[in-house]
Amino acid sequence: MRFLGKYICLLILLTLCIVSCKPQDEILTDNPKPVTFSEDAIVFDTVFTALTTTTEYFFVRNPNKNAVLIKSVHLGNPASPYSVIISGRPITSAKNIELRGGDSLLVMVKMDIPSKDSSKAFVLYDSLMFDMQDTMPNIKLLAWGQDAVFVKEKQLSCNQTWTAEKPYILFDSVIVSENCQLTIEKGAKIYAYNNAALVVNGTLKANGTISEPIQFMGFRQDGDYREASGLWTGLSFRGSNKGSLLNFVQIRNATNAIFIDSPDTDSETDVTIQNTIIQYARQSGILGIESDIHAINTRITQCGEFYFAGLGGGNYRLWHCTLVGTYYLLQRENGALLFSDYVKFNSVDRENNLFCEVKNTVVWGTLANEVDFVQNTNYTFTQNFSHNLLKTPANALIYNATNLLSIDPDFTSITQLNFLPQEASPLVDAGENLGVTSDLKGKPRDSKPDIGAYEK
Numbered sequence: 001m002r003f004l005g006k007y008i009c010l011l012i013l014l015t016l017c018i019v020s021c022k023p024q025d026e027i028l029t030d031n032p033k034p035v036t037f038s039e040d041a042i043v044f045d046t047v048f049t050a051l052t053t054t055t056e057y058f059f060v061r062n063p064n065k066n067a068v069l070i071k072s073v074h075l076g077n078p079a080s081p082y083s084v085i086i087s088g089r090p091i092t093s094a095k096n097i098e099l100r101g102g103d104s105l106l107v108m109v110k111m112d113i114p115s116k117d118s119s120k121a122f123v124l125y126d127s128l129m130f131d132m133q134d135t136m137p138n139i140k141l142l143a144w145g146q147d148a149v150f151v152k153e154k155q156l157s158c159n160q161t162w163t164a165e166k167p168y169i170l171f172d173s174v175i176v177s178e179n180c181q182l183t184i185e186k187g188a189k190i191y192a193y194n195n196a197a198l199v200v201n202g203t204l205k206a207n208g209t210i211s212e213p214i215q216f217m218g219f220r221q222d223g224d225y226r227e228a229s230g231l232w233t234g235l236s237f238r239g240s241n242k243g244s245l246l247n248f249v250q251i252r253n254a255t256n257a258i259f260i261d262s263p264d265t266d267s268e269t270d271v272t273i274q275n276t277i278i279q280y281a282r283q284s285g286i287l288g289i290e291s292d293i294h295a296i297n298t299r300i301t302q303c304g305e306f307y308f309a310g311l312g313g314g315n316y317r318l319w320h321c322t323l324v325g326t327y328y329l330l331q332r333e334n335g336a337l338l339f340s341d342y343v344k345f346n347s348v349d350r351e352n353n354l355f356c357e358v359k360n361t362v363v364w365g366t367l368a369n370e371v372d373f374v375q376n377t378n379y380t381f382t383q384n385f386s387h388n389l390l391k392t393p394a395n396a397l398i399y400n401a402t403n404l405l406s407i408d409p410d411f412t413s414i415t416q417l418n419f420l421p422q423e424a425s426p427l428v429d430a431g432e433n434l435g436v437t438s439d440l441k442g443k444p445r446d447s448k449p450d451i452g453a454y455e456k
Contacts, residue, residue, distance in 0.1 A: 124143045201241070250277045
């Protein structure tokens with residue numbers, strides 16, 4: 001009897017607990033805490049018309065112990081270019097979404113923009129509305145749209161001109177044919193998909209300015225992709241290329257930013273590279289094989305292997321260049337600067353006479369030796385190094401009283417990519433007058449110029 005009484009009391013107590021507790025799935029209607037969002041806004045970088053964007057996402061979180069009801073989710077503009085996916089399902093609007101206590105809801109957003117046939121970028125703005133009965137919180141959606149020229153032909157028609165009116169998108173490699181010229185005007189932007197290359201068998205004239213440089217980059221520039229490497233192949237100069245010019249050009253995200261394979265029997269410059277910035281190359285900044293290259297006022301940083309390499313012979317001149325190999329994301333085994341009279345390329349031995357002239361140039365990096373020479377053949381190997389600052393031990397090949405070896409260049413800030421020499425830098429007034437009248441930023445050089453691409 002006593003046992004039965006205890007049992008009845010326990011049963012009553014459990015019943016009271018069950019009645020007094022709200023189940024987690026019961027929807028709160030009495031002043032629930034507002035839902036929270038993992039993002040205040042979804043912002044897309046420049047979006048090109050006729051292409052689908054990447055998919056962005058955010059979470060809606062319920063901070064309550066019990067469920068809440070989202071009466072509806074919808075875009076502010078019924079004709080919005082944005083599309084929404086909730087819990088894996090595309091929707092134009094959704095109603096009566098029950099969000100359990102402590103749970104979260106995944107919301108994804110992407111967009112497709114029809115062409116506006118405009119040369120100017122335009123803003124695409126909308127809001128994703130959440131009707132919570134008493135409140136209407138929203139997530140802002142923002143993107144900049146841009147019409148573009150989609151280059152789909154494999155072989156360009158002869159003597160084209162690319163302007164700054166609209167960006168150019170390379171879906172695949174395109175070729176400038178022999179005896180043809182591609183002219184790229186100041187301010188032009190060229191985006192390239194994976195493995196795409198601009199192959200120049202003829203002539204390329206890319207002539208930008210300080211204020212309106214020409215830019216080559218990978219197609220994706222959102223988030224970390226802007227500083228990624230290997231997003232596209234790069235510029236490739238081949239065959240009997242003569243007189244090509246890159247002036248005030250910026251190249252990033254490539255595998256080999258500039259590859260030149262133009263063997264011939266003369267020393268006439270195949271490609272002149274001046275006032276150019278090369279960044280985030282998976283392999284090489286500038287790679288030449290049996291070619292004739294002149295680089296002036298050029299900065300090369302953040303490469304995975306070589307920063308400048310002249311291989312298999314050729315004629316190479318570097319004046320007032322800055323090569324800095326301190327990129328921690330790509331570990332190198334090779335020095336930033338390499339010259340060799342031999343290379344095996346595509347299973348073929350390539351060897352020839354080599355001439356390299358390096359003046360007023362700084363080569364710095366994390367390796368103990370950032371300058372390498374490899375002489376494997378009986379061909380003539382001639383080097384002329386003067387008025388440089390080089391991260392290298394004493395080397396008879398480059399011995400010259402004007403060269404500064406393994407002395408800190410004292411840049412303003414390597415981590416912030418500011419390679420201007422500071423007041424007490426050994427680079428200041430240590431160069432020779434080569435007739436280069438201004439630096440990479442357009443600052444005039446005096447009769448005692450600084451070493452490197454930048455004048456103090």
